[in-house]
Amino acid sequence: MKTLTSAFLVILLAAATLAQTTFTLPEMSDAQKHRLAYNYCYNNIITGIKFAKSQGLTVEEYAKFCGEQFKNNETSYTQFVNSFLCAWVSLAENPEILSQTENKIVISAKHVYPYLENVGTLWNVSFKELIT
Numbered sequence: 349m350k351t352l353t354s355a356f357l358v359i360l361l362a363a364a365t366l367a368q369t370t371f372t373l374p375e376m377s378d379a380q381k382h383r384l385a386y387n388y389c390y391n392n393i394i395t396g397i398k399f400a401k402s403q404g405l406t407v408e409e410y411a412k413f414c415g416e417q418f419k420n421n422e423t424s425y426t427q428f429v430n431s432f433l434c435a436w437v438s439l440a441e442n443p444e445i446l447s448q449t450e451n452k453i454v455i456s457a458k459h460v461y462p463y464l465e466n467v468g469t470l471w472n473v474s475f476k477e478l479i480t
Contacts, residue, residue: 390463
């Protein structure tokens with residue numbers, strides 16, 4: 349009986365080992381890497397908004413919370429703004445600074461995640477909520 353059980357286990361383990369898919373790393377151009385990172389970034393923002401809404405927070409409260417996380421006492425306002433301007437240059441088409449004061453900057457950007465703009469909502473988050 350022990351031999352039969354042992355043989356069964358060996359066959360089962362061998363079958364499980366052979367059934368596993370072998371993965372390889374894809375070769376990607378820099379443009380493909382940028383597009384994938386771009387999509388992951390927006391999808392992470394949308395996931396965060398969805399989670400905040402599930403916790404009873406408004407999009408504005410979530411945005412303020414995120415802003416507070418990104419700034420710290422060692423980061424100047426100039427560094428903070430420049431960091432986000434770099435992000436917008438990477439994530440949107442033709443961002444431009446509309447106005448700025450000592451404590452506020454207003455930008456405009458076109459084609460902010462066109463996929464969501466076209467489908468309207470993703471994971472129960474609307475394009476308008478993303479823009480907010």
